[in-house]
Amino acid sequence: MNIILFGPPGAGKGTQAQFIVKKHNYFQLSTGNLLRDEAKFNTPLGSQIENLISNGEFVKDEIVNTLMRKCLNNLKFRDRIIFDGYPRNIEQAKNLEVILAEFKQDIGHTIFLNVSKKTIEKRIMGRVTCEKCNMTFNEYFNKDQIDLHPCGIKHLKKRKDDNLDVVIARYDIYMKSTKPILDYYSKKTNFTEIDGSLEIEQITSKINDILKV
Numbered sequence: 001m002n003i004i005l006f007g008p009p010g011a012g013k014g015t016q017a018q019f020i021v022k023k024h025n026y027f028q029l030s031t032g033n034l035l036r037d038e039a040k041f042n043t044p045l046g047s048q049i050e051n052l053i054s055n056g057e058f059v060k061d062e063i064v065n066t067l068m069r070k071c072l073n074n075l076k077f078r079d080r081i082i083f084d085g086y087p088r089n090i091e092q093a094k095n096l097e098v099i100l101a102e103f104k105q106d107i108g109h110t111i112f113l114n115v116s117k118k119t120i121e122k123r124i125m126g127r128v129t130c131e132k133c134n135m136t137f138n139e140y141f142n143k144d145q146i147d148l149h150p151c152g153i154k155h156l157k158k159r160k161d162d163n164l165d166v167v168i169a170r171y172d173i174y175m176k177s178t179k180p181i182l183d184y185y186s187k188k189t190n191f192t193e194i195d196g197s198l199e200i201e202q203i204t205s206k207i208n209d210i211l212k213v
Ligand code: AMP
Pocket: 009, 031, 032, 033, 035, 052, 053, 054, 056, 057, 058, 059, 060, 061, 064, 084, 085, 086, 087, 088, 092, 161, 170
């Protein structure tokens, strides 16, 4: 089944998605990662995306939806996708349903990681991401793992949009545009809310229980 991991920036979606990928053989479809890859190209589209991400603003639905369609077209990922960071507004949620129906797929579960703004600030300010494998760590909480990371510590970088002003902007945009689609998903039977301020392992165990069903 396909899963949507839903929650504000810094809720732990990426971290949990990485566990699900390993344990349950899933494919993580993070629109943030796809867009950051696209922004590396020295093209007008690349710089447009780079600017929007740096300011914590949304990239146009049209661009995100096109990237999404490309991935869903790949049969390798069929019914094994974790959507991380998508959909982020009602239009994207509706578009996802259209594309999934086209590819004869659906959403098996929507998991909402709920966290407060205070917790998010702390998590994001300490976050470092490996530019090679996209694994994320926290400088305050994962010092040992950072030192032992197989790609090498030099590849662990702070994301440009992980600074306090942009974090607050991203959270506010989330509350305005993304939180309203919670109403849309929470009415469905396959919706679960998890307290995202729990320890990482506790959240993973709750997600594992959901995926066993
Ligand atoms: P994330 O890695 O999910 O925190 O996303 C980082 C940034 O990428 C966001 O702040 C947006 O600028 C952009 N982005 C990621 N996913 C989307 C999306 N579904 N729609 C629009 N912009 C997105």
